Amino acid sequence: MVTAAVIVGNPKPQSRTRDAAERLAAALGARAETIEVSELGHGLLGFGDPLVREAVARVQEADLVIAASPTFKGTYSGLLKLFLDQFATADGLAGQVAVPFMLGAGPAHALAPELSLKPVLVELGAVCPAQGLYQLDSRYPEDGTLDKYVAAWGAAIQASLGEGRSR
Amino acid sequence: MVTAAVIVGNPKPQSRTRDAAERLAAALGARAETIEVSELGHGLLGFGDPLVREAVARVQEADLVIAASPTFKGTYSGLLKLFLDQFATADGLAGQVAVPFMLGAGPAHALAPELSLKPVLVELGAVCPAQGLYQLDSRYPEDGTLDKYVAAWGAAIQASLGEGRSR
Amino acid sequence: MVTAAVIVGNPKPQSRTRDAAERLAAALGARAETIEVSELGHGLLGFGDPLVREAVARVQEADLVIAASPTFKGTYSGLLKLFLDQFATADGLAGQVAVPFMLGAGPAHALAPELSLKPVLVELGAVCPAQGLYQLDSRYPEDGTLDKYVAAWGAAIQASLGEGRSR
Amino acid sequence: MVTAAVIVGNPKPQSRTRDAAERLAAALGARAETIEVSELGHGLLGFGDPLVREAVARVQEADLVIAASPTFKGTYSGLLKLFLDQFATADGLAGQVAVPFMLGAGPAHALAPELSLKPVLVELGAVCPAQGLYQLDSRYPEDGTLDKYVAAWGAAIQASLGEGRSR
Numbered sequence: 169m170v171t172a173a174v175i176v177g178n179p180k181p182q183s184r185t186r187d188a189a190e191r192l193a194a195a196l197g198a199r200a201e202t203i204e205v206s207e208l209g210h211g212l213l214g215f216g217d218p219l220v221r222e223a224v225a226r227v228q229e230a231d232l233v234i235a236a237s238p239t240f241k242g243t244y245s246g247l248l249k250l251f252l253d254q255f256a257t258a259d260g261l262a263g264q265v266a267v268p269f270m271l272g273a274g275p276a277h278a279l280a281p282e283l284s285l286k287p288v289l290v291e292l293g294a295v296c297p298a299q300g301l302y303q304l305d306s307r308y309p310e311d312g313t314l315d316k317y318v319a320a321w322g323a324a325i326q327a328s329l330g331e332g333r334s335r
Numbered sequence: 336m337v338t339a340a341v342i343v344g345n346p347k348p349q350s351r352t353r354d355a356a357e358r359l360a361a362a363l364g365a366r367a368e369t370i371e372v373s374e375l376g377h378g379l380l381g382f383g384d385p386l387v388r389e390a391v392a393r394v395q396e397a398d399l400v401i402a403a404s405p406t407f408k409g410t411y412s413g414l415l416k417l418f419l420d421q422f423a424t425a426d427g428l429a430g431q432v433a434v435p436f437m438l439g440a441g442p443a444h445a446l447a448p449e450l451s452l453k454p455v456l457v458e459l460g461a462v463c464p465a466q467g468l469y470q471l472d473s474r475y476p477e478d479g480t481l482d483k484y485v486a487a488w489g490a491a492i493q494a495s496l497g498e499g500r501s502r
Numbered sequence: 503m504v505t506a507a508v509i510v511g512n513p514k515p516q517s518r519t520r521d522a523a524e525r526l527a528a529a530l531g532a533r534a535e536t537i538e539v540s541e542l543g544h545g546l547l548g549f550g551d552p553l554v555r556e557a558v559a560r561v562q563e564a565d566l567v568i569a570a571s572p573t574f575k576g577t578y579s580g581l582l583k584l585f586l587d588q589f590a591t592a593d594g595l596a597g598q599v600a601v602p603f604m605l606g607a608g609p610a611h612a613l614a615p616e617l618s619l620k621p622v623l624v625e626l627g628a629v630c631p632a633q634g635l636y637q638l639d640s641r642y643p644e645d646g647t648l649d650k651y652v653a654a655w656g657a658a659i660q661a662s663l664g665e666g667r668s669r
Numbered sequence: 670m671v672t673a674a675v676i677v678g679n680p681k682p683q684s685r686t687r688d689a690a691e692r693l694a695a696a697l698g699a700r701a702e703t704i705e706v707s708e709l710g711h712g713l714l715g716f717g718d719p720l721v722r723e724a725v726a727r728v729q730e731a732d733l734v735i736a737a738s739p740t741f742k743g744t745y746s747g748l749l750k751l752f753l754d755q756f757a758t759a760d761g762l763a764g765q766v767a768v769p770f771m772l773g774a775g776p777a778h779a780l781a782p783e784l785s786l787k788p789v790l791v792e793l794g795a796v797c798p799a800q801g802l803y804q805l806d807s808r809y810p811e812d813g814t815l816d817k818y819v820a821a822w823g824a825a826i827q828a829s830l831g832e833g834r835s836r
Binding site for chain 1: 425429430446449450453454457458460462463464465466487490491494495497
């Protein structure tokens with residue numbers, strides 16, 4: 169079974185960001201292992217912290233990486249970026265398949281996963297074959313956007329995963 | 336053999352943009368069919384022109400799409416966008432694998448293929464598994480950037496093409 | 503009285519894009535001179551066309567430039583960019599105040615004026631002190647977004663215009 | 670004299686990011702008060718910390734805000750964003766003049782201040798009349814880029830500051 173590292177960049181634990189990202193993992197047929205970045209604590213503020221290092225390693229073992237963030241100031245949270253800054257440029261997610269995902273209060277920032285979060289993941293070497301996904305925090309469980317997303321992009325993600333697994 | 340539609344958005348025919356994009360197609364193992372957007376003429380300024388329609392259809396038959404542009408004002412040319420505007424949103428390149436490619440005079444705009452051209456291709460439904468490629472117009476034939484690019488991203492492109500061909 | 507060059511990048515003349523952009527000019531207290539890019543014809547496809555040159559010169563005489571576009575493929579139209587490509591990098595709009603403006607069918611692309619159109623204007627040397635404006639094509643005349651925009655950003659635009667006029 | 674809050678988003682204190690940003694403040698004729706985000710500690714990881722709040726208030730008292738970051742993964746640091754997330758959307762920097770500034774090891778990410786950092790500042794209500802500035806960390810003290818920047822954009826910044834000061 170495909171494994172998905174779900175990186176949750178919400179300062180509050182057990183957030184809707186986490187719930188929505190885990191639903192995305194399930195809809196892609198993956199078993200999620202969730203990393204709540206907020207639980208990594210102040211080691212995030214520097215480099216080389218053992219707890220943070222171990223979380224990076226766990227992400228690197230997964231087939232699929234879902235980088236999930238609430239929308240703060242029109243883009244991903246500083247907390248998520250703080251964790252992504254811990255990965256090596258070009259190599260940190262090399263060959264792994266990743267999906268940029270954001271949850272927001274309104275539709276105005278729907279371009280943010282594609283325009284701002286995806287380029288960060290790609291800079292780490294991740295393969296991002298699908299459009300970034302943006303959902304509304306008040307409506308995602310029943311608005312049909314997840315089904316629509318998987319219908320449009322699921323095959324592309326699976327194709328990339330197929331290659332990744334064979335390495 | 337994989338076929339690549341090389342869309343050249345340079346107002347001047349036989350440009351370095353074209354040459355560099357065709358080298359990219361070859362390095363990816365694809366047979367290039369090149370569309371010089373500048374040859375499509377004033378039908379580009381409206382919608383429904385037969386010559387333009389036929390060029391769109393040719394692009395849609397290819398396995399791989401290389402969208403190639405010189406760098407104008409920090410991003411892709413208006414000419415390239417004019418042609419991309421002729422494709423249907425979400426469906427125009429649905430399931431096709433695409434690579435955003437730009438050639439520039441200096442290194443300052445190297446983020447443009449990833450941050451500005453890729454999102455347009457994805458909006459048309461294209462699968463863009465690789466980072467956007469940017470090369471210097473004065474040095475691309477011998478600076479090693481193409482080899483480096485194919486080493487980093489070639490496998491991801493091939494994986495996506497594998498899926499595309501089987502449909 | 504402040505003069506505004508309203509550049510309309512909609513392939514169809516007399517569009518809602520034009521109407522909305524002229525309303526924006528009026529709300530900013532400016533007398534609009536409108537350039538319908540679609541009327542410039544096939545000279546846009548090359549460089550040096552007299553009609554296009556004259557349109558560029560007219561834009562350069564205005565205090566304020568409103569670059570207005572419908573939303574095509576998540577960003578500005580190729581037609582608008584084709585015209586902007588005719589301006590000199592860094593100098594083409596140097597010292598002029600500009601507002602990036604887009605009209606769209608839905609709210610999903612609301613970030614596009616700020617993230618994709620504004621950088622092009624700035625690359626031409628324009629001073630863009632205000633956030634890019636995005637409005638819905640079905641609701642802009644009465645949804646209050648123009649008033650809200652002018653309340654938030656009008657003073658910043660006026661301050662920049664004050665400087666511009668004194669040169 | 671104009672006061673500038675120089676926000677330094679480098680995890681290491683006394684960085685070149687700080688030095689370069691303070692040079693920018695001086696070149697704009699401003700007296701810099703520097704906030705090293707790294708000194709704010711783990712209160713940054715939540716909301717409402719008194720030390721963080723006080724730093725936010727200090728930024729809000731300045732005429733000019735220079736948001737300065739090293740380039741991590743092609744964009745601003747998570748540390749800088751963590752601090753910017755503490756400001757209120759639309760109001761946090763309302764009416765203040767801000768300059769997005771990044772220092773990088775190579776030229777490839779030169780578009781990042783304009784395309785990714787500026788939109789965050791604008792989302793907080795800041796007036797950003799100038800292009801984002803990017804400099805090379807190995808060459809900024811003597812490569813002439815600061816002088817060139819001030820020549821191109823200094824007047825626009827001063828015009829916006831003039832308005833700001835009069836409120």
